[in-house]
Amino acid sequence: MASTDIHLHDQLGHDHHDDHHHDHHETFLTKYIFSQDHKMIARQFLITGIIWAFIGVLFSVLFRLQLGWPNETFPILETLLGAWAEGGKLSPQFYYALVTMHGTIMVFFVLTAGLSGTFSNLLIPLQIGARDMASPFINMLSYWFFLLAGVIMAISLFIQTGPAAGGWTAYPPLSALGQSNLGSQLGMTLWLLSMTMFVVSSLMGGLNYIATVLNMRTKGMTMFRMPLTIWAFFFTAVLGVLSFPVLLSGCILLMFDRSLGTSFYLSDIYIGGEVLTNGAGQMIEGGSAILFQHLFWFLGHPEVYIVILPAMGMVSEVLATNSRKPIFGYHAMVYSIMAITIIAFLVWAHHMFISGMNPFVGSIFVLFTLLIAIPSAIKVFNWIATLWRGAIRFTTATLFSIGFVSLFISGGLTGIYLGNAALDIPLHDTYFVIAHFHIVMGLAAGFGLFAGVYHWFPKLFNGRMMNETLGVMHFWITFIGSYFIFWPMHYLGMTGVPRRYYEFSNFETFNKYDDLNMLISTAAIVVFFAQFLFVINFFYSINRGKRMPASLNPWRGTTLEWTTPMEPGHGNWVGKIPEVHRWPYDYEVDGHGFIPQHVSDEELKRVTAKHS
Amino acid sequence: MSTLTQNYYSKIHPKRFVLWLFLGSIVMMFAGLTSAFIVRRAQGNWVEYALPDIFWLSTAMIILSSLTLHLAYVFHRDNKAKKYRMALGATLFLGLGFVLAQYIGWTQLTELGVRLQGNPSGSFLYVISGVHAAHLLGGVALLLIFFFKSIRRQEPVKRLMEEIDPERTLGVELLLTYWHFVGLLWLYLFIFFLYFG
Numbered sequence: 056m057a058s059t060d061i062h063l064h065d066q067l068g069h070d071h072h073d074d075h076h077h078d079h080h081e082t083f084l085t086k087y088i089f090s091q092d093h094k095m096i097a098r099q100f101l102i103t104g105i106i107w108a109f110i111g112v113l114f115s116v117l118f119r120l121q122l123g124w125p126n127e128t129f130p131i132l133e134t135l136l137g138a139w140a141e142g143g144k145l146s147p148q149f150y151y152a153l154v155t156m157h158g159t160i161m162v163f164f165v166l167t168a169g170l171s172g173t174f175s176n177l178l179i180p181l182q183i184g185a186r187d188m189a190s191p192f193i194n195m196l197s198y199w200f201f202l203l204a205g206v207i208m209a210i211s212l213f214i215q216t217g218p219a220a221g222g223w224t225a226y227p228p229l230s231a232l233g234q235s236n237l238g239s240q241l242g243m244t245l246w247l248l249s250m251t252m253f254v255v256s257s258l259m260g261g262l263n264y265i266a267t268v269l270n271m272r273t274k275g276m277t278m279f280r281m282p283l284t285i286w287a288f289f290f291t292a293v294l295g296v297l298s299f300p301v302l303l304s305g306c307i308l309l310m311f312d313r314s315l316g317t318s319f320y321l322s323d324i325y326i327g328g329e330v331l332t333n334g335a336g337q338m339i340e341g342g343s344a345i346l347f348q349h350l351f352w353f354l355g356h357p358e359v360y361i362v363i364l365p366a367m368g369m370v371s372e373v374l375a376t377n378s379r380k381p382i383f384g385y386h387a388m389v390y391s392i393m394a395i396t397i398i399a400f401l402v403w404a405h406h407m408f409i410s411g412m413n414p415f416v417g418s419i420f421v422l423f424t425l426l427i428a429i430p431s432a433i434k435v436f437n438w439i440a441t442l443w444r445g446a447i448r449f450t451t452a453t454l455f456s457i458g459f460v461s462l463f464i465s466g467g468l469t470g471i472y473l474g475n476a477a478l479d480i481p482l483h484d485t486y487f488v489i490a491h492f493h494i495v496m497g498l499a500a501g502f503g504l505f506a507g508v509y510h511w512f513p514k515l516f517n518g519r520m521m522n523e524t525l526g527v528m529h530f531w532i533t534f535i536g537s538y539f540i541f542w543p544m545h546y547l548g549m550t551g552v553p554r555r556y557y558e559f560s561n562f563e564t565f566n567k568y569d570d571l572n573m574l575i576s577t578a579a580i581v582v583f584f585a586q587f588l589f590v591i592n593f594f595y596s597i598n599r600g601k602r603m604p605a606s607l608n609p610w611r612g613t614t615l616e617w618t619t620p621m622e623p624g625h626g627n628w629v630g631k632i633p634e635v636h637r638w639p640y641d642y643e644v645d646g647h648g649f650i651p652q653h654v655s656d657e658e659l660k661r662v663t664a665k666h667s
Numbered sequence: 668m669s670t671l672t673q674n675y676y677s678k679i680h681p682k683r684f685v686l687w688l689f690l691g692s693i694v695m696m697f698a699g700l701t702s703a704f705i706v707r708r709a710q711g712n713w714v715e716y717a718l719p720d721i722f723w724l725s726t727a728m729i730i731l732s733s734l735t736l737h738l739a740y741v742f743h744r745d746n747k748a749k750k751y752r753m754a755l756g757a758t759l760f761l762g763l764g765f766v767l768a769q770y771i772g773w774t775q776l777t778e779l780g781v782r783l784q785g786n787p788s789g790s791f792l793y794v795i796s797g798v799h800a801a802h803l804l805g806g807v808a809l810l811l812i813f814f815f816k817s818i819r820r821q822e823p824v825k826r827l828m829e830e831i832d833p834e835r836t837l838g839v840e841l842l843l844t845y846w847h848f849v850g851l852l853w854l855y856l857f858i859f860f861l862y863f864g
Contacts (some may be wrong), residue, residue, distance in 0.1 A: 189681035262688045271682045296688055300696035304703065311794055316784040319707070319791075333784045341712050341787050346703055353699065 058424045091191035092625040097177035099198050100516060101508070105269035105590070107205065111160035114153045114274050116583045121145045123568075123576025125558040139217065147557045151220035152238050156212070156554065158223025159246070160264055163253055164208070166362040166500045168201050171295075174365055174507050175264045175288040177515060181616035182282050184273025184633060185363035189266035193259045200256035204249045207580065211245035219246035222555065223353065227320035227347050231312045234326050244313065247306050254299045254306075261292035261299075263311040268292075271616070275635035279389070280652065282614050282639040286389050287368025290396040291361050297400070298357040301312030305350030316343035344408050352403035359496045360399045363463075364392060366503020367434060370456040372639075373510050374438055376612045378445025379648070383506035386439040398427045408476045409483050417476045422435020422476035431467055435460060446643075449609070451526030458534045459502040465538075466495025469545065484555070486549025490541045498537050505589070506531075511616070512596065518621035520609060524591040532585035563613035613651045614639050680834075686841050690848050693802065700798070701859055704791045706803060709864065714786035718860055719775040725768035728858055731801075732761035733850045736810075736843055743839050746830065751819045758846070759814055762807045765853075769800050792860060799856055803849050809842050 090096060117572045119138075121144075139149035141651050176194070180187055196456045211218040220228040220238025225246065233240040245617035268289045272281070308319040316333035321342040324331035331339045375382040383387065403422040404425055408417055438460045447453065469491040472478050482488060552565045559565040603609040608617040615635070633653035641650040650659060707713075739754035773793060781789035821829075829835055 058713075189685060193685070202769035258689070258692055262685045265688055266681045266685045270679070270684055296692045297695050300692045304696050304699035307798065308700075308703065308794065311790065317787070317790040317794070319703075319786075319787055319794075331719060333783055337784070343707055343710055346707055350699055350703060534745075647800075 060375040089195065091187070091195045093176045093180050093187050093191065093194060093623075094515070096194055096198050097173050100168060100172035100176060101187040101515065103202060104165050104173060105593070105657055107160050107164040108565040109170065109586075109590075111157050111165055112583055112586065114160070115158040116579055117145065118150055118153045118157070119576040119579045121150055121558065124575045125560055134294075148220060148237055149217060150557045151236070151555075152217045152242070154220055155220050155238065156208075156218050156486060159208070159219070161497060162223060162358065162362065163250070164201075164205060166405065166497070166504070167257065167358070168253070168294075170500060170507075171288065171291050171361065171365045172198070172201065172505045173504075174284070174293065174369060175260065178284050178616065179264055179267050179288055179509060180233055180271075181514060181619065181627060182285055182614050183268060183271065183276050184615050185267060185271040185634065186632070188263045189271060190263055192359070194263050197259035197263065199255050200252050201258065202609055204256060207245050207252060209250040211242045211249070211599065212243070214241050216240045216242055216289075218242040224348075224351055225309070226351075227309060227312065227344050228324060231309060231320055232326075232331070233313075247310055247313075250306055251303065254303045257295050257299050264288055264292035265296065273632045277564075280384070280635055280638045282368075283371040283385070283388050283392075284365075284368040284436055285393050287364045287371075290392050291364045294355035294357045294361050294364070294396055294399060296583075298354040298361075300471065301350055302354035305347055305354075308350070309347065312342070320344050320347045334607075339520070345407070345412075348407050348410060349403070352406045352500055356403040357399045359492070362496055362500045363503075363661060364395065366459060366500045366506075369443075369503050369507040369510070370438065370459045371434075372614070373452045373456040373506050374441050374460075375640050375642065376510075376610050377448045377450055377456075378442050379448075379642045380441055381644070382437065383440035383443075385638065385640060387433050388437055391433045395427060395429040395484070398430075399421055401612075402427060405474055405476075405479070408479045414476070421474060421476050422544075425471065428467070428471055428474075431463075433469070435464055448610075449527075450475070450509070451521070451523055451530055452506045452610075454527065454530040454534075455502045455506035455509065456667070458530065459499050459506060461534075462494050462499040462502060462537070466491055466493075466499060470495055481551070485548035486552050486554055489554050490544035491542075492546060493541050494537075498541070502533075505533075508593070510610065512600070512621075513652055514602040514616050514619070516597045516600070518603045518607070519596050519598070520603055521592050521596045525588050529585060529588040529592070530610075532588070535580035536578050536585060540582060541576050545576055549573060564609070611649055613641055613649050615652055618651065618653060680837065682837065683841060683844070686844055692846070693848075697795070697799075697856070700791075700795050701856070704795070704859075707787055707791070707864065712786070714781070714788045715864065716776070716781045716789065716862060718857075719772045721768050721772045721775065722857060725765045725772065726853065728761045728765045728768060729850045729853050732758045732765065735761060735845050736846050738845050740836070740839050744836050748817065751782075752814070755810065755817055756813045757771070759807065759810045760774065761801060762810060766800055766803060766807070769796060774798075787864070792864065795856060797858075799849070799853055802852070806846050806849050807840070809845070813839065813842060 075532075076577045087095065090099075092240055115130065120127075120132070129140075132140035132145055133143045136145070136149060139146050139152075145153075157518045176188075179185070200202075208218075211404045216237045218238060219225065219230070220236055221243065225243070229235050229242050230239050233243075244582040268281075268285060308317075312320050316335070318333070319342050320338045321331070321339045321344070323338075324341055332578075333339050371382055371388060402420055404412060404416065404420040408420075442457070469487065473482060473488060473491055508515070509521055509526055513519060547568055549564075550568075551570065552559070556562075556565075559568070602621070607619075607621060610617075615633055618633050620629060634655075635652045636655040637650065639652050640651075641647070644650065647659070647663075735754050735757040739758060741753050742748075742751035742754055773796075776789065776792070777783075781792070783790055783793045
């Protein structure tokens, strides 16, 4: 198809009639540390997220060493962990601490703050045509509270009794009683404090994202002209604002139980034959441990959509841009995101089928859980239909997006198994669950994050681009390796191998899968080291990456972020903010390669006439 | 959809919008706490008790404080500095009075044998009304800031600048919204405790 590309940067770049450019004189402190520029805050979130991802994934490698080679010793473990791995063998206590920290770090610090924090900050103002967030100051505080949450969590790694070790879900009574577990002493207190800071951070961020999307769009940017990324970030923020406060309620009650002798979650506890009493010498009774599960999962389930929706939005954008085709079913995509957001609040008890709930209540949660498969399936169909007969450019971002779709299908299908109470009861707390949520939530969201970093790197770091060769290598090792890690876990789970076990040597039923566990652990180590391809590429490209082409639009995208200068200052556009005249997916229409959102029909006619 | 394309200054101010969202998240937090209360209550082993009478006094005070703060807003809008200061002071007084009355209520309950560490029916009351009081104290802190601003002597030029600022009443309006909200929240909690406690 003969096509003309429409480039209007020149007109935009030199339009100084209405100059709002904010030209601050910045010092190192105001530019890099106490920055209120949404782009700098995005970088802060991303780099902090990468550091946490390194720690979180490293922890998984450490406990995979134990699971893969339960009879070996690794002197390096003693070097790294000291008393927690005496003689090179991980202690059971620290195994649980590592599992707990891996979950907490990956879910909250990497896939919530690192993903949504980075890209909501970067893309919302750039793609809707705003100079910054509704409140840049609160936005800055949002990052600082996130950092504080991280610092508190990091401190808990180094205290004598070790970090929280009762699982990332922190179920009481295990998490409530210091006597039950070393990690439930100071480590758990710090965990709760850190999560409180994290909730504050995510509220500040979320409030800002919603207000910015609703109030600060440029002229012509109607809601249904917004890129799908923005729809996704918007509903992610809605989910966070409505569900994180409930987690906070649950945590507050847990803090009272831990420190002030209340019994919201505790009842009839006997430790070593002794009845547990409160400060006044009375028996602790009357609490309900299930209550915490309700409060936790009322956040916990929306949380998985908080993690996956931003990835979905970015994948939609990357796939449409690199297939050179309009996204298939734009409105269906938007309504699917809305439906997921609403149903996300009605499914939490599917994590609690074996908690003794009334089976009739359970069946309602089964119904809603299966219902949420419909919008998810619509999205999958639309991604595939977008790729179908597209002129696909296999950039690293495209590969990671296709990888995302693959993982989302594989992991989503097992979700339908687990959503059924009858199937969940035998599969609950087995490796089948681990396989399911790591593929559909962890890996898929991680792939969305990678796709976003490779695609928007020029907008993150002054027009630099990442190396594509290293990127493609990084993709293939990660993609194949990830399936090697998590696919075998389905089989382990189906035979009933339980999660959270330190070792299986003494279990006749489960100790015959040593080879499989060794395979999984080997794949995990390979994938871990493959991430250095990314890290090296990332940090090298920040200052030395290739500059993007003079068009300032390396992927020939239609959205507004590609109309900003090579190194946009605080305020994003020099001169007027572009006006929007069309939706963001005009690829290969009427003989044009692509038509950016800010091009009006009149301009389009003028340019076309000049070319013909 | 064309109405949505207008810029924010012709519609709701972003700061007001953020405040409303923030109130929404506080609602979710208390929805979480009060539904935990209901779920736990339905499981039995629930000690019932009567609320101390002083909670009626605190309720009256918080309603009255909403009225005085509304007056403060009206006076501020009409540039009546002295009356504004007085109304702010009255609100501050009533707000602190509310917290004091709540505190007296808690000690009375403890004397009756309803203790924080006892049956969850009592623990819930302390925690929920305590978290509410913390939110109210946040409002009191803001009131203090506004109060000290109002008694500060200002240079005439600065004052004139402030008087012509199109957003000069915004701060007081936001504070008023928050204060009304915290009052309404207490009314909800009070009725909730009366009905379910």
